[in-house]
Amino acid sequence: MNAEQQQYLEALRAFPAMLREMTAGLSAETLTTQHLPDEWTIAQIVHHCADSHMNSYIRLKLILTEDQPPLKPYREDVWGEFMDGKSADLTHTFALLDGLHHRWVTTFENISADQWSRTGLHQADGEVSVADLLRLYHNHCHAHINQIERVLAATM
Numbered sequence: 001m002n003a004e005q006q007q008y009l010e011a012l013r014a015f016p017a018m019l020r021e022m023t024a025g026l027s028a029e030t031l032t033t034q035h036l037p038d039e040w041t042i043a044q045i046v047h048h049c050a051d052s053h054m055n056s057y058i059r060l061k062l063i064l065t066e067d068q069p070p071l072k073p074y075r076e077d078v079w080g081e082f083m084d085g086k087s088a089d090l091t092h093t094f095a096l097l098d099g100l101h102h103r104w105v106t107t108f109e110n111i112s113a114d115q116w117s118r119t120g121l122h123q124a125d126g127e128v129s130v131a132d133l134l135r136l137y138h139n140h141c142h143a144h145i146n147q148i149e150r151v152l153a154a155t156m
């Protein structure tokens with residue numbers, strides 16, 4: 001693992017605590033109100049991170065255990081409309097993210113040098129390697145932290 005990957009991994013490790021800190025003390029109304037016309041609610045963003053990262057964890061395991069497996073896209077917009085994707089109760093999603101990120105980071109930490117270039121085949125994105133996954137999901141964490149900051153700014 002190079003220095004950049006080490007830094008990505010630290011961001012993945014810190015992400016659940018960071019999200020929890022950003023949303024601590026927010027009322028149910030603040031969490032579930034659509035404050036910006038083209039953005040999810042803060043609750044939807046938090047639940048989406050669990051949906052997205054569960055999918056990514058499974059993709060990582062598929063790539064590590066199968067020969068160029070297909071990586072199935074999922075309808076993230078529709079997942080965000082389920083009750084468990086909209087609820088003001090973030091408790092269970094944080095419990096999920098804590099466990100998931102711990103296992104995700106542990107898996108990445110134990111990848112051997114030759115496994116970083118293993119790939120799966122995504123219907124839209126083409127070949128995705130293990131190294132790509134780490135970079136993409138580091139960026140995903142950042143994008144949604146920025147999104148929550150934008151939404152929170154709109155509540156002031």
Ligand code: NI
Pocket residue numbers: 048052140144
């Ligand atoms: Ni996302």
